[in-house]
Amino acid sequence: MYKAINNALVVCSFIILTHVQAAMPKSQIWLAQEGESGFTVQPLTDKSAYNNQPLITDDGVYYTKEVEVQGQSQTDLFLYRFDDNSHTNLTNTPESEYSPTIFPHKKGISTIVVEKSGEQRLWFYPEDKSQSTSRIFEHIKPVGYHVWGKNEEVILFILGQPHSLQFTNLSGHLPKVVAKDIGRSLAYNSARDIYSFTYMVDGEQWFATYSSQHNSVRKHFRLPSTIRDYTWMNDNVVAYALDNKIYTRDIDTPKSVSLWRNLQDYCDTNITRLSYYEGSLAFVCAR
Template identity: 30%
Template structure:
């Protein structure tokens, strides 16, 4: 059996000797005259251990996430129509984190081996895999086009890099950043959290020029966020959900304390903007 605590000590996203016991919740996201509403909440993982980092599939009919299976973390896919969960990866020598839809129909995911090796892999749905970036220790990533990712690359210091996975060319475009990286809907730019200022700020960056622009300060104590198709940012603080859009301030639109939720971290919105997934304790 793998030494799970040893695995955790290597992974950038976790600083303690135990990961939080989190689950994936999915809910309807509806717009009303009063603003955003969340309805019909469902715990789709219902699993002991670390179930986290949800990401909707491109058709919106399923969701992929990192799921604890027999003391390790594998890629899982949940289907909304059937309620079934399929385990994609069953890697014997390592665990997968941050599964993300790839432009070519595969899944990209960080794999952390028991040896400490940490690389970005591409996975097919039958479990076949290959290394995508062989020379960099990537903690988090997002696809900005069919060939390039923006990545949080571990090092001293950790850096923000744009990497072409076809040529393995990489450009350092920043440092002192957060883990939440996203392509901005309807734009060629991406967003990231700049931790070099107080408070931390969410910024956009043009991948061609490297020019950045401040969007908004993060909610105090939070760094995870996601975009809606309407170019809004959703973020959580404790068990409350907030929305921001250009020209406005953060506005609270939901409190999930009735579900027994105390802390929300990762968030993901479906491509049609009608569902919200969160990882929460």
């Protein structure tokens, strides 16, 4: 059931939470699809609450949704299923979960959990509900985002001053700091065996990649400072939103920028999150 995206596992949100928030920014997830009838766009969620962090897979769209528990707002993880158009609460816990990500080593998802102590750690939620949830790393915290790579590799967004990108494996042994002052969007490109991220260098934001094989970081092109999120469209092309328009760039020809879609008819504010998979795009419109 949980077949991951081939090109990238995109983790797309950045909320630092140490306590349950009474109110969250409202946002709406839309689903755009390219098919025989052309390019169609439809709302995936309502716009009355926080709906964010979409991740597209073969089965549907995973996302984070605001729910109310005992008069207070928190977040659970949901799955919109393509086969029957249903929305399922996957977690339904007293804690807040964020950033649903396919866990490649067992059937289920990995997620950031805001624990009762306020600490943010990485957890595993099994597909089989008869199995227990469990922490993946006890000692690595506070985690904001993560993405899995080949074998048992993982890179982590670690909250701090500044935020840092750290690389380790499933054992959690001695995480290595790869870069500092990084942005919230992480992805893995399996075809090129590289991890992608954004970070600030001398006041400029760059789209960059990290190769664990060569233990090296490469800067590919500058990005406007307002860009917070991106998604891989294939092995070579990256898409990102500026206001309510989506642009693409090929990392092999990075100086060329193309307008892919103008989505102002569906989002009259800003597109803040993106996830693309085989002709389907989930995007978040801020409200």
